[in-house]
Amino acid sequence: MDELELLKKDWKKQDANFPKLSYNEIYKMIHKKSSSIVKWIFIICIAELFFWSAINLFVPEKYLEIYEKFNLKTFLYITQGLHYFVILVFIYLFYKNYKSISVIDNTNLLMQKIIKTRKTVNYYVYYNITLYVLLSIVVNIIMFSNPETLIEALNPDNKAIDDDKFFNIMLIAQVIALFVVLGLLWGYYRIIYGILLKRLNRNFKELETLND
Template sequence: MDELDILKKDWKKQDANFPKLSYDEIYKIIHKKSSSIVKWIFIICIAEFLFWGFINLLIPESFFTIYEKLHLKAFLKITYIFHYAVVVVFIYLFYKNYSSICVVDSTSLLMKKIIKTRKTVNYYVYYNIIMTIILSIIVNIIMFSDPALLNEVMNPKHVPIDETKFFYIVLTVHIVGLLIMSGLLWLYYKLVYGILLRKLNKNYKELETLNI
């Protein structure tokens, strides 16, 4: 049982009006916990940005040769730039949420900030998952629109193989890979951001109780 639960328990035992001090103490704890959660959302978003940026720097240029042959290299670079620009915008929004929630001094305003933060996090999660799916679909459409070129790129040694069978094998591998990647991405966001949002939602319900 944390400090907030103890205060709530003692508060409910009282017979008369709630003392102002107890109300203030509970509000301050909820405010502090909410601020901490929003700060962690901000930190995790930055960590993700730096992590994937570092991973991309480690990828050798030769890795993109196959995409260059499939005429996808320029498209992917533009997409990466767009994606990182959007993530920077989300980092800025998370920072604004954190900085604004630190200075609020009323229950109703804190509740509004919590709602705003939850919406921003949900938009961020939806964007990443939808962006991954859409980008994968576009890449696959471009790749599989020219089976002859795909066979030449994926089978440079011209190993005897049924082109139709090869086409469907590669397509199946890509579809399964997309499903697995999307599932893992959803699971990650569900675990990391889901836990933080549940805690934030709990704080919101506590604030609703204070307003009654």
């Protein structure tokens, strides 16, 4: 049981021998905690943007040359640009949620903003995971639809290989990579944003009880 719940129980006790916390005092505590959580969501989203931008700067040129052989380089740059634009929109929404929660002095409005923030976070997580899956599928379909180019790109020394075995290995490797990365992404979002949303949901339930 957290500190807020204990204080709230003390407030409800009619026979307490010490000063009781008022409705407004408990509300202010919930409000402060909610505002802090939304601020952290905003900060983490910005940190993710900088992290992935930094990662892209260190991608080897040879890695990009493989995509150029499939005429995918321009497509990936455009997709990346659109992705950054969408992420900036989410950052703006998180910032807007934080600023709006910071100045709210009404319980019902605060509950509405918590619900809105929760939905925004869920949309953000689903967007990132869906984008990764769709891009992986599209890129792999294009690459495996051009077997000669794929062999040339991954076997530049023209070593003697069994084509069927090569494609089977590549397909299995790509499927495994897709599920591994997808699992890591889902685990990350579940841990980081899951913890924050759990705390936000707890605040929401406290507000519901406070209104009873």
